[in-house]
Amino acid sequence: MNPLELARARPGEAFTVLFDDRPVPALPGQTVAAALWAAGVTAWRSTRGAGRPRGVFCGIGVCFDCLVSVNGRPNRRACLVPVQPGDVIRTQEGTGRDDD
Amino acid sequence: MTERAHLAVVGAGPAGLAGALAAAERGVRVTLVDAAEQAGGQFYRQPARPLGARRPKALHHQWHTWERLRDGLERHVSSGRITHLTDHHVWSVQRAPGPSFAVHALLGPAQEEGVTVRADAVLLATGGYERVLPFPGWTLPGVVTAGGAQAMLKGGLVLPGRTVVVAGTGPLLLPVATGLAAAGARVAALVESAGPAALLRHAPALAAQPAKLAEGAWYAGRLARHKVRVLTGHTVLEAHGTDRLEAVSVAALRRDGRIRPGSAHRVPCDTLAVGHGMLAHTDLAGTLGCTLAGTEGTAVRADDEQRTDVPGVWAAGETTGIGGAALALAEGHIAGRSIAARLDGRAPDPRSWAAAARSRSRLRRFFTALDAAYGPPAGWAERLTGDTVVCRCEEVTAGTVRTAADALGAGDLRTVKLLTRAGMGWCQGRMCAPAVAGLTGCPLTADRRPFARPVPLGVLAGLPDA
Numbered sequence: 001m002n003p004l005e006l007a008r009a010r011p012g013e014a015f016t017v018l019f020d021d022r023p024v025p026a027l028p029g030q031t032v033a034a035a036l037w038a039a040g041v042t043a044w045r046s047t048r049g050a051g052r053p054r055g056v057f058c059g060i061g062v063c064f065d066c067l068v069s070v071n072g073r074p075n076r077r078a079c080l081v082p083v084q085p086g087d088v089i090r091t092q093e094g095t096g097r098d099d100d
Numbered sequence: 101m102t103e104r105a106h107l108a109v110v111g112a113g114p115a116g117l118a119g120a121l122a123a124a125e126r127g128v129r130v131t132l133v134d135a136a137e138q139a140g141g142q143f144y145r146q147p148a149r150p151l152g153a154r155r156p157k158a159l160h161h162q163w164h165t166w167e168r169l170r171d172g173l174e175r176h177v178s179s180g181r182i183t184h185l186t187d188h189h190v191w192s193v194q195r196a197p198g199p200s201f202a203v204h205a206l207l208g209p210a211q212e213e214g215v216t217v218r219a220d221a222v223l224l225a226t227g228g229y230e231r232v233l234p235f236p237g238w239t240l241p242g243v244v245t246a247g248g249a250q251a252m253l254k255g256g257l258v259l260p261g262r263t264v265v266v267a268g269t270g271p272l273l274l275p276v277a278t279g280l281a282a283a284g285a286r287v288a289a290l291v292e293s294a295g296p297a298a299l300l301r302h303a304p305a306l307a308a309q310p311a312k313l314a315e316g317a318w319y320a321g322r323l324a325r326h327k328v329r330v331l332t333g334h335t336v337l338e339a340h341g342t343d344r345l346e347a348v349s350v351a352a353l354r355r356d357g358r359i360r361p362g363s364a365h366r367v368p369c370d371t372l373a374v375g376h377g378m379l380a381h382t383d384l385a386g387t388l389g390c391t392l393a394g395t396e397g398t399a400v401r402a403d404d405e406q407r408t409d410v411p412g413v414w415a416a417g418e419t420t421g422i423g424g425a426a427l428a429l430a431e432g433h434i435a436g437r438s439i440a441a442r443l444d445g446r447a448p449d450p451r452s453w454a455a456a457a458r459s460r461s462r463l464r465r466f467f468t469a470l471d472a473a474y475g476p477p478a479g480w481a482e483r484l485t486g487d488t489v490v491c492r493c494e495e496v497t498a499g500t501v502r503t504a505a506d507a508l509g510a511g512d513l514r515t516v517k518l519l520t521r522a523g524m525g526w527c528q529g530r531m532c533a534p535a536v537a538g539l540t541g542c543p544l545t546a547d548r549r550p551f552a553r554p555v556p557l558g559v560l561a562g563l564p565d566a
Contacts, residue, residue, distance in 0.1 A: 001284035003257040007159055010152035029148030034256025042260070042344055043241035049495040053343050055241040056260070057492070057531075059248025060142060061135070062229045064526035065492055079252070081209045082148070 015085040019044070026083045033059070033066055033078035036089070044068045044078060048094040068092050105443035108133060108203045108219035110190050110384060113141020114169070114425045115417025115432035116225030121172045122436025123223075124181040128443060131183045131217050132173075133190055133203055139173055140166070141227055142247065143425040145254040158282070159254045161275065161315075162425065188215065191553045193222055193384045199412055206559065214559035221412045221443055222388075223435050224400065225428070226381040228418035232268070233376045233480050234498070234535050236338040236488045242345025246276040246375035259285050261371035265348050267291035267336045268375045270474045271424075274319040276373055281326035288369050290323065291350050293477035295333030305469030312466060335477040337364060339372055348372055357478025376476050378422040379534070383552035388413055398546045404457070405448065406435035414439055422471075427463040430456040481538045490539065491532040493525020498539060505540035512542050523547070526554070 004011070012028040019041060026035035033056050036044060043053035045067050057065035059079050066078040071088050074096025083089075105128060109120045112134035120130045132139070138146045144166045147153040157163045176182035188205035196202050196218075203217040230247040237243070242261060244252075246268060249260050264285045266277040269292060277290045299306070307313060323330055337349040337359070352363035382392055385400040390408040393401035399421040406414050416435040417428035433456045441448035450457065484490075486499030504510045504519040513529070513536055516522055522536050523529030529536075529547050537544035 001282070003159075003253055003259060003283040004151075006155070006283050007147055007151075007153035007257055008155040009147065009257055010154065012150045012152065027151060029150030030256045030258070031148075034252060034258045037252065037256075037258045037260060047495055052239060052495075053241050054239065054492075056244055056248060056252065058229065058245050059251040060229065062527060063245075063492065063531050067526070079248075 118432030126440035
């Protein structure tokens, strides 16, 4: 059993996005976080201070732990942003900006 | 202006939907403003439409109630009585002369553009979020909130990992464990810190809700079917791993909150779904000047009609105190009826909502008992090592927070924040405030947050004069 089978999902056609230069499959409607989880990825940020890895924590947009860079824009909440075909997703280092 | 009075409802979960429907059925024009792409809130969070789920019911409880709410919303949207604004993230509600209100939202998912909805009355149905108390290792990837794991499953049809431990305290852990197991995860253990003794002490109040007892028995059956090991009176001591979660240590709690010697053991897992109850979203109410009440001063105070003490502002659901979806429905329904009468210049007749009021009283008593039975695991604060990160955003450790209170004399959360930066980051203290309060002995008070979420400066600059 998996969640798609449980909900008898017939998703639209899968597409590919890039996560740190590596192709990752995604389903239309999923958030960036859901697509990365489905690909077995659980961390996509390193903290400003200790450089520790982080990913989803609250899953509903409250905690901001899942911040990620999408198409060159840092600080997107992966649990809220829908994934789009061709997205270039990158692990966010620190603030995600050059002035770090 | 010949337009009918206009109500803005913030939040499309059970409370907001019940309120919007009750008001719309009585002739009120309603704008339902919600952050999600589809109505439902957290409780009835739906799979994203392009995922084509033909059996979303398999992820939910009380599906018939949802169908009633969903169909009611569709009916009123097509008749034009309700306008449903999806992907609108409300960051502030302002009082304007009139009296009227300006509801300011950011358009998602980019959240770079603003929009303002004007209304004669506002129903705040902003719901709640999960409280998680820290423990060593809780910042490791693979450690998620119990509600977060459930939200990702319901909305994105994904699992956080293969082998899950569900831990913490409170009634939410049951649907999370059974939901993850039904979706194919191996749930290695459900670790509940409340012991059987605590639940028994409150048995009379809990038994007064036969439907809830039946629900509990149903979950027990599901847990047994999925062969989930249930450990009551236990707690997670530590999450282990270098760059991601590999195992957790679990131990038995004695009644005084100490760890039973020799009881600690390791449970291998790639996911820990953890939660210690819920907190109300009160930011919009706080900025409007509504009095906050509740046991810890962290819920919006509402009267028998669900009115706050700011004229024209009603509140319903978790924002007035945590009590679950059924209570939210009752409160929302009462609020909607009260609003319809008050906007019409009439005093409502409470007898017209007597059934909802009875169910409201019953459910509040039940949740008060539940709250007492499912307290945070005793001794958690003492067990926190000095190097454990407490504020996840600003990476402030328990040691630093303790120093602020013990050596520097901070006596409230704001002073601790100013001394340590705990609570100053992106989440604005929503995640760490309960932990900082528990560690320092400071009262947990709702922080005043003029902006309920980060707002681009351009949006603020573009605001019309109130």
